[in-house]
Amino acid sequence: MTEIIVAATVAERAAGFAVREQVFIGEQGVPADMEYDALDDADSTDHFLARVGGEAVGAARLTAEGGTAALGRLAVLPRARGAGLGAELVRAVExxxxxxxxxxxxxxxxxxxxxxxxxxxxxxxxxxxxxxxxPHVEMRKEL
Incomplete structure (x- = not known):
């Protein structure tokens, strides 16, 4: 069973950070000091955690900087890709x-x-x- 939650506890946030570490730092080679930033600890940031069968396999965050909603740090572990989990996380953030x-x-x-x-x-x-x-490109969606 797939479950997507707003990470409310320290343990849930840690599980999401572990997914991000595996994808961004381990798989994509993003430097650790660039993966985490002040927005991770901001009161206005919502962290999302995707679990399948209780196992953390996806993460994302919603930041609200300067009145703009931003989706970021969307990560799905390789073994969980291709099943629509990334799209589910995006819809949860939206x-x-x-x-x-x-x-x-x-x-x-x-x-x-x-x-x-x-x-x-x-x-x-x-x-x-x-x-x-x-390489990145800015994108936007009207809700």
Missing amino acids: QRARERGFTAVELHAQVPVLEFYRALGYTAHGEEFEEAGI
């Missing part, structure tokens, strides 16, 4: 953004997964840029 009164969500998409976000209704804008050594 729902939470609506609940918090936001009318749009922005994100920085890694170029190799642009089509994933386009299929979920996000539109790319601006020039390609590099973040943590990975």
